[in-house]
Amino acid sequence: MNSLIRFFWFCSGANFSILKRTPTESNKYVGIGATVFFTGVLAALAAGYALFTVFQSIWPAIGFGFLWGLMIFNLDRFIVSSMRKKENTWAEWKLAIPRLVLAVLLALVISKPLELKMFEREINRKLDEKKTEFITQSKANLAKGFPEIQELEVKIDTLKREVEDAEAFRDKLQQEYDAERFGEKTTSTSGIVGLGTNAKKKEQQLDAAQSALNSLRERNQVRIDTLEAQIRQFMALRQQEFEKQQPGIEGFDGLAARMDALSALTEESGAMALANVFIMLLFIAIETAPIFVKLISPRGPYDELLELHEDKVKLFKSEKWTFAKGESEARVDYFQGTHFYAMQLKKEKTNRKNEVETSKEIGGMG
Template structure:
């Protein structure tokens, strides 16, 4: 229990020696430290999941997730530990605004990957729909890119239509022939039963129509087989192009794709949008909780000890500065006095020497004139 207490004190950025002197503040800083710690854990999980969608590998996601979680933990710890309880609440809130803005930004960054994980099933369904749209669009674009297939298929339809027309004509001649044999009276038959002259003529027409149909079928089938072979070649080329695009479509499962899918889901469903907002607000509340706890909590013994310690440091600094300044001024004064005294002595010696030299020169000149 003692180790947990010290660990959460460390997470809150509090001074251990000062907290030991103010035991009534212990629980408050345990709560602040626990909030900072679990915010870092959530940030690590969120970053790990987000990076797993990027790398598709567990170990890089774990490594960078832990790194991101430690960075968020360090930032939160710095934000909380840098706040000071003053006697003026307005000044505290004014100083806390930049920290609150930073906390909100961190909450938004942390919440987004976890939202993607919470709505994973719905997002997967939306991504599958998007893939289907991409496949359909890709096939339509490829069909437009190979107009030769439609042209060849149109030629095949024309050839089959010719065979069907010839077959219809043969069937019509067959009906006329049967009607003539069985004595059915129509506009084109005599109505006499048996194989008479008209029946033989109808039979010759039927034979000629059958020969023409067989020849046309054979000729058109050869042409159809050739056209179908060409179509298969173009289809193979089209399939090859589609297979080149297939990995890109199958790989449509990155972080940006999932965020786009989540955005589309929130636009389609008001319930999803509300849940998304609530999750975001929850993480904002978690991230800003340590700051608000520091702001709304009354000034306690720990804050008094901390301010006293900082004031002692400032006073000690002032004393050291005054002492160092006095010593420096004394040294400068001593240097100036001794330097100027030595300079005056040197000047006096130089003047005496110059005067003696001048007197000697004058006496020498006078002695020369006397001679």
Template structure:
């Protein structure tokens, strides 16, 4: 327990030999030191996660987490230890203001990566939506860039349309031939049952249409097969280009992308916006807590003894300075006297 107490004293930036002489102050500085320590610990977790999203490496993240946590811990310890309790409250608040601003900046930096972790599922969903949109945009761009496929598809459809028209014409002649044989009266038939002259003419027309259709199918199918092969080649090229873009789309998961996704979520959801605000305020409260504790608590015995020690050093320096000046003046006068006495 004593080791833990001494460790938190160290975290608070207090001068331990003086603090031991003021037992009533020990718990206060244990609390201040604990706040500084856990702020550094949260900063370490936050910084480690932020770097993990950038490099996707647990070892880089651990190394950076340790360095970042120690840096924030050292800064907080310096801020708290540099604040001295005086008898002038206004002077204390004026000196604390720059430190409060700096603490708020640190709180914002620390809280942001943890917000990304807290809303990780929502951010992943937003990133998936963004990736889907990017894939669709890439495909549209590639489709416009490979317009040859559309031209070939149009040619293929035109050939199929010609075949369909030939089939429709053949079917029309087939219907007229059947009506002529069975005596169905229409504008194109005589209405006489049997294979008469008109029926034979209709049969000849039907045979000619069928031959034309068969020839058209053969010729057009060759062209369609050739077009299909060209389309296949162009499609392979387009797919290759898309595969070059795909790693960039799949890798759209960095820190900047997640920050952007969190910003979009905050704009689109009031609950997430308020949650982000409360998380930020929580870290601001944690980061500024040691400073406010130092400002709010009354001046205690430790502060009295610390001021006395500093004043003793100041007086000692003034005495030594006075002695040096007087000694120097005396030596100058003695030297001047010797010069006057010399022939």
């Protein structure tokens, strides 16, 4: 238990020696440290999931997620430990505002991958819809890229219509022949029952039409088979092009695609938009909780002792600086004094020497 408490103390960035002297402050800093620690854990999980969608491999995702969690943990720990309780509330808030902005940004970064995980099923359905749209669009674009297929299909339809027209003409002659045999009176029959001259003419016309139809069928069928073989070749080429695009469509599952799908879902559904906002607010509350705890909590014995310790360091620094400054000034004065005295001695010595030499010169001249 003591090890766990000390670990959370460390997470809060508190000074152990001071906390041991203020046991009433222990629970507050245990709570702050636990919040910082679990925020780092959530950041690691969020980054691990986000990077797994990028690398599609678990080990790089675990490694980078662990590093990201450590970085967020270190930032949160620094933000909390760098705050100081002052007697001036406005001064505290001025110092806390930049830290709160940073905490909100961290919360937004942490919450987004976890939102993607929470709405994974809905996002997968949206991505499937997008993939279906891409497949349809790809096929339409490929169809435009192979106009030969449509041209060949038009030729096949023309050949089939020729056969259908020939069949319709044969059927018409068949009806006229039957009407002539059975004595039905029409504009093209005599109305006499039996196989008379008109009936034989109709039969000859029918046989000729049937023969022409058979020849046309064989001839057009050969053409149709040739055209269909060409169509199959073009369709094989089109399928190859589609298969080249298929991996890109199937791989439409990255982080940016999922964020785009989540954005589209929140625009389509008010409930999802509301849930998305609440999740972001939850992480913002978690990330800013240690800062607000320090802001709203009263100034306690830990803060007093910490300020006393810092003031002692400042006072010790001032004393050291005053002592060092005094020593430096004394050395400067000593140097200036001794240097000035030496210069005076040297100057007097030089003057005496000059006087002696001048006297000698005057005596020599006399």
